[in-house]
Amino acid sequence: xxxxxxxxxxxxxxxxxxxxxxxxxxxxxxxxxxxxxxxxxxxxxxxxxxxxxxxxxxxxxxxxxxxxxxxxxxxxxxxxxxxxxxxxxxxxxxxxxxxxxxxxxxxxxxxxxxxxxxxxxxxxxxxxxxxxxxxxxxxxxxxxxxxxxxxxxxxxxxxxxxxxxxxxxxxxxxxxxxxxxxxxxxxxxxxxxxxxxxxxxxxxxxxxxxxxxxxxxxxxxxxxxxxxxxxxxxxxxxxxxxxxxxxxxxxxxxxxxxxxxxxxxxxxxxxxxxxxxxxxxxxxxxxxxxxxxxxxxxxxxxxxxxxxxxxxxxxxxxxxxxxxxxxxxxxxxxxxxxxxxxxxxxxxxxxxxxxxxxxxxxxxxxxxxxxxxxxxxxxxxxxxxxxx
Amino acid sequence: xxxxxxxxxxxxxxxxxxxxxxxxxxxxxxxxxxxxxxxxxxxxxxxxxxxxxxxxxxxxxxxxxxxxxxxxxxxxxxxxxxxxxxxxxxxxxxxxxxxxxxxxxxxxxxxxxxxxxxxxxxxxxxxxxxxxxxxxxxxxxxxxxxxxxxxxxxxxxxxxxxxxxxxxxxxxxxxxxxxxxxxxxxxxxxxxxxxxxxxxxxxxxxxxxxxxxxxxxxxxxxxxxxxxxxxxxxxxxxxxxxxxxxxxxxxxxxxxxxxxxxxxxxxxxxxxxxxxxxxxxxxxxxxxxxxxxxxxxxxxxxxxxx
Numbered sequence: 028x029x030x031x032x033x034x035x036x037x038x039x040x041x042x043x044x045x046x047x048x049x050x051x052x053x054x055x056x057x058x059x060x061x062x063x064x065x066x067x068x069x070x071x072x073x074x075x076x077x078x079x080x081x082x083x084x085x086x087x088x089x090x091x092x093x094x095x096x097x098x099x100x101x102x103x104x105x106x107x108x109x110x111x112x113x114x115x116x117x118x119x120x121x122x123x124x125x126x127x128x129x130x131x132x133x134x135x136x137x138x139x140x141x142x143x144x145x146x147x148x149x150x151x152x153x154x155x156x157x158x159x160x161x162x163x164x165x166x167x168x169x170x171x172x173x174x175x176x177x178x179x180x181x182x183x184x185x186x187x188x189x190x191x192x193x194x195x196x197x198x199x200x201x202x203x204x205x206x207x208x209x210x211x212x213x214x215x216x217x218x219x220x221x222x223x224x225x226x227x228x229x230x231x232x233x234x235x236x237x238x239x240x241x242x243x244x245x246x247x248x249x250x251x252x253x254x255x256x257x258x259x260x261x262x263x264x265x266x267x268x269x270x271x272x273x274x275x276x277x278x279x280x281x282x283x284x285x286x287x288x289x290x291x292x293x294x295x296x297x298x299x300x301x302x303x304x305x306x307x308x309x310x311x312x313x314x315x316x317x318x319x320x321x322x323x324x325x326x327x328x329x330x331x332x333x334x335x336x337x338x339x340x341x342x343x344x345x346x347x348x349x350x351x352x353x354x355x356x357x358x359x360x361x362x363x364x365x366x367x368x369x370x371x372x373x374x375x376x377x378x379x380x381x382x383x384x385x386x387x388x389x390x391x392x393x394x395x396x397x398x399x400x401x402x403x404x405x406x407x408x409x410x411x412x413x414x415x
Numbered sequence: 416x417x418x419x420x421x422x423x424x425x426x427x428x429x430x431x432x433x434x435x436x437x438x439x440x441x442x443x444x445x446x447x448x449x450x451x452x453x454x455x456x457x458x459x460x461x462x463x464x465x466x467x468x469x470x471x472x473x474x475x476x477x478x479x480x481x482x483x484x485x486x487x488x489x490x491x492x493x494x495x496x497x498x499x500x501x502x503x504x505x506x507x508x509x510x511x512x513x514x515x516x517x518x519x520x521x522x523x524x525x526x527x528x529x530x531x532x533x534x535x536x537x538x539x540x541x542x543x544x545x546x547x548x549x550x551x552x553x554x555x556x557x558x559x560x561x562x563x564x565x566x567x568x569x570x571x572x573x574x575x576x577x578x579x580x581x582x583x584x585x586x587x588x589x590x591x592x593x594x595x596x597x598x599x600x601x602x603x604x605x606x607x608x609x610x611x612x613x614x615x616x617x618x619x620x621x622x623x624x625x626x627x628x629x630x631x632x633x634x635x636x637x638x639x640x641x642x643x644x645x646x647x648x649x650x651x652x653x654x655x656x657x658x659x660x661x662x663x664x665x666x667x668x669x670x671x672x673x674x675x676x677x678x679x680x681x682x683x684x685x686x687x688x689x690x691x692x693x694x695x696x697x698x699x700x701x702x703x704x705x706x707x708x709x710x711x712x713x714x715x716x717x718x719x720x721x
Binding site for chain 1: 417419420423424427430431532533534536538539544545546548553554555556557558559627628629630632633670673674677
């Protein structure tokens with residue numbers, strides 16, 4: 028009798044597990060606090076807006092989004108992803124902004140064969156020989172915006188450039204990317220500590236070196252302080268500051284304000300991109316949150332749309348993880364960037380626009396698209412990736 | 416290596432050192448007179464910065480914000496002393512460390528509750544957001560010059576307070592021999608509360624002035640607290656003169672180290688390594704300095720006692 032009961036129980040459990048999923052669980056982990064938290068908050072808001080606009084569903088399945096804070100700490104991020112994967116049994120993990128956190132936490136998802144859809148971080152380690160079949164990016168490979176900046180600096184004819192980036196994987200990728208496309212002379216390359224907020228010493232050295240331009244990649248709070256101090260030290264008069272799109276985005280504009288007018292920055296997205304999906308997104312975001320979205324928000328939004336497209340293509344049967352990854356990588360979805368292709372390593376092949384910080388019709392300070400730097404630009408590491 | 420660079424870095428070091436002095440002065444007095452290790456000193460710095468941000472938002476004026484923030488933090492400091500820290504004077508240092516460490520955590524969470532976990536915006540006053548042309552070829556941030564001016568003014572004020580007033584004399588007496596001062600009939604309780612209040616006010620000035628340059632965020636006091644302890648160890652516990660000399664030393668060694676060491680390393684190593692090693696070794700330099708001072712003068716440079 029007892030054996031029958033056990034057999035029945037086991038059968039019931041197996042049967043329960045074997046049905047197609049009737050809901051989707053997404054683990055959204057990002058940096059939501061501290062001076063580096065603004066991009067994470069934007070990304071989360073973009074993602075949740077997409078879910079809301081899709082009626083609380085992804086691919087016609089009701090979705091539960093679990094949000095957690097990695098506190099800009101790789102160890103904490105890793106623990107959150109472990110919890111998502113082991114305890115909460117999520118179907119997707121997404122949200123990480125910073126590459127150092129992704130490199131620590133990503134493998135936990137990869138090993139559990141849980142798809143990771145990147146809504147920002149795209150370190151070169153995951154694009155080249157370290158590429159992983161369970162990784163796909165709805166954003167960019169870290170080098171992209173920097174390569175576009177290097178090209179812009181070459182086009183503009185700056186003969187000497189001084190480089191600054193924080194001392195962490197994305198910072199190193201940034202300057203490598205810039206140098207790949209910049210043809211002039213690099214006067215110096217300085218890597219301040221990640222999280223450093225006072226740049227007086229570095230700015231003094233910039234002044235002494237007298238370059239034509241300075242290229243600085245400073246994410247989040249570091250960027251806000253850097254730009255303010257750069258202008259306060261009187262350097263903006265003589266030495267042009269070039270920034271990648273991410274250092275001149277809405278979160279920085281909100282904190283710095285007027286001193287940012289006239290700053291050129293290349294990026295793969297701009298709030299004024301002329302396509303229907305983007306116009307809908309920007310209008311909805313402004314209505315919901317009362318502020319202009321940054322690229323981080325656009326990427327969060329796209330990550331949700333990418334998941335939605337893939338789940339729809341799989342008709343809700345998302346347990347087949349390998350097929351799901353193929354759907355994520357090859358599926359077409361209506362991105363706010365317009366159409367773009369996917370590369371074999373899971374990263375996008377997309378257009379980079381030249382933007383300048385100016386005022387819009389209502390007098391608000393925004394980025395405006397004034398040209399194109401690259402069309403159909405892939406990343407330099409894809410050839411090293413063995414995936415098809 | 417131009418003169419302009421050296422001059423600018425010296426100014427930077429001076430600015431950094433003077434702000435460090437404001438924290439170290441309060442810390443050394445509390446440690447010297449009350450013999451209490453107060454880890455919550457950094458939290459008072461943070462409270463000062465947050466109050467400044469809130470008051471500037473509320474009044475729209477930088478000066479009023481500063482006055483209110485300093486007064487508010489001094490009151491909070493004195494209330495803390497009367498309610499809580501007073502009971503710790505009799506205890507051993509370990510208990511004091513544990514109790515004040517708990518205070519750091521409580522303060523961080525309280526601030527997070529009231530202000531949220533995002534850093535609060537605090538901008539330099541519009542008039543001081545631009546540079547000043549000090550020399551042809553050297554324009555320096557006018558706000559940083561203000562910080563240097565405020566730091567020097569406070570140092571002079573402290574000197575006058577401690578060396579020329581009666582209260583100052585009692586403070587010095589308490590610092591050099593507490594038991595004797597008590598035996599001589601000094602009202603130790605009030606004195607301690609006043610000293611703590613002054614220390615809190617100094618922290619608030621530092622926090623309020625540095626807020627626009629750094630970020631006003633939860634936990635901002637912890638890094639600078641460690642440096643403040645290094646300064647008072649170098650300068651000598653209980654000595655304000657030691658705190659001044661120590662903080663200027665630390666400020667200048669740190670800033671000039673960060674400039675010169677990468678240049679030196681670049682002679683021998685590729686740029687990525689030199690830029691890594693330079694700042695790393697420069698930050699160790701301060702602790703090397705502390706170790707060296709302790710080796711030759713275990714009581715610090717200007718010990719208050721004996």
